[in-house]
Amino acid sequence: MAATERDYYETLGLSRSASQDDIKKAYRKLARQYHPDLHAGSRKAEMEKKFKELNAAHEVLSDPEIRKKYDRYGHRWQEAEAYEKARQQAGAGPGGGMGRGPGSASREGFDFGDIFESFFGGRSHPGSESGARGFAVQGEDLETDVRLTLREVLTGVSRRLELSQPIPCTACGGTGRLRGRPCSSCTGTGSLAETRTIDVKIPAGVQDGTRVRVAGKGQPGINSGKPGDLYLQVHVESDRVFRRQGSDIHVALPVWPWEAALGAEVLAPTLTDPVKVKVPTGSRSEGKLRLKGKGLPTASGGHGDLFFTLQIVMPASFSEEDRKLYEQLGRQPRPDPRGDLLRAARQG
Ligand SMILES: [Zn+2]
Known part of the structure; x- marks a missing residue:
């Protein structure tokens, strides 16, 4: 909880009015970009730092209740809460106090754990690095267009789709640089597009404009994170006869x-x-x-x-x-x- 910490909204590239869905999407997008497993060398350390910041921001903003507290108190919302609570208990009359005055309810002398358990039903400490949990990233959802003829709508159809996803560049090890110059294999971005082929079944009778969800066929998760879903946007071509x-x-x-x-x-x-x-x-x-x-x-x-x-x-x-x-x-x-x-x- 350093005072110099970046604003969580800024970390996610969002405004304060962002919806919970915006937060989820921004987090998934950046998590893939920053994930340390996708980087090597000097970039890895930098990305690790960004990734931690991102997880901290996400843990707070993804929970609407905690987000409200953050909006009110900023980064020191935990202390502010604890202080409020301590003051209330201290002021509750003889025997109801914490055994100390409100002035001494300092960060060091206070068991945040209890408070968080009572406030948030045993949630882990938001903003902390919660080990494996923090590093498991759900794969991004993908969306792709599928064009069908009316005859294909009649029977339903299987389609082979080629989807591309970023993987670390093998030439430069994901650093984007090779012998002091931008890597030519990945044009300095540190990642390459890998093509994945999947077969999908589109049911018969599908309407133009339908979104078909193919569960688990989005981008793979990282560190046992769940894969995202694939959405097919169906376009039915108009027919000359029918x-x-x-x-x-x-x-x-x-x-x-x-x-x-x-x-x-x-x-x-x-x-x-x-x-x-x-x-x-x-x-x-x-x-x-x-x-x-x-x-x-x-x-x-x-x-x-x-x-x-x-x-x-x-x-x-x-x-x-x-x-x-x-x-x-x-x-x-x-x-x-x-x-x-x-x-x-x-x-x-
Ligand atoms: Zn490269």
Whole structure:
């Protein structure tokens, strides 16, 4: 508890308004950077010092209760607390005191251990170097993007991912310098990126923007610290044919006027093989056909549906024969198709 100690927030590179999550993240990031096992030579001693400072800052700020006390009293919060406590007990009347006046409740004469046990339920002394515990560092969480096609969403997919993580440079032993010059292998940083390959399974039916957590596949911990987790940010590519809506799939299906009029059996695409679908007699444009269970898997274990939206299309070319047939159709008596429209417009 030296008076010259750096501000804990400064040590973590954070402002006083940082959230508990910010503190956790900053700690993990710096712990990896400073960990003495990742450094050698003159840098090692320097990093050991920084690492101790970092652990001290983290132990205090990671506990919201202790953090409050630190915010109030600064580095001397333990003494301030002890002093408060002693004064209260001394002032509690005959027999309730500590056997000394408050003025003598000095650092040397006071058993902090008892106080901390009663305050914090047997927690270790914050700010101290708590041996192995202080040096076990949890691995950092990693995040990576995964792009999937709709067909991959249908079946689920295995992906081989290459993740890179820093390891000490072997050429310079992590010092960043070689024969007085910056090490060329690591460009003076003291660490190199090591590539790790892992296989991940992405479940079927995953939605665009989903974050899939792969437990324990983040960066490894140090000194029996737990590994971090790997998060996969899923991006589902838009498809030229199939439009997704939740677990349903929509496709525009072109049909000739005579197929719509007379009904037809036509070959239609699905996410797997094409299937034959029945276009009913007298189908209208924008009419929908549904193939039950041919959509994407749902969270509840079922499947969405595949919808075809009929689009009545005209042939690109027009023969003399076509003209005759259309003229024949046009001579048939039938109501004006714009009748309803004209009536509605008049009333509007
Ligand atoms: Zn190097």
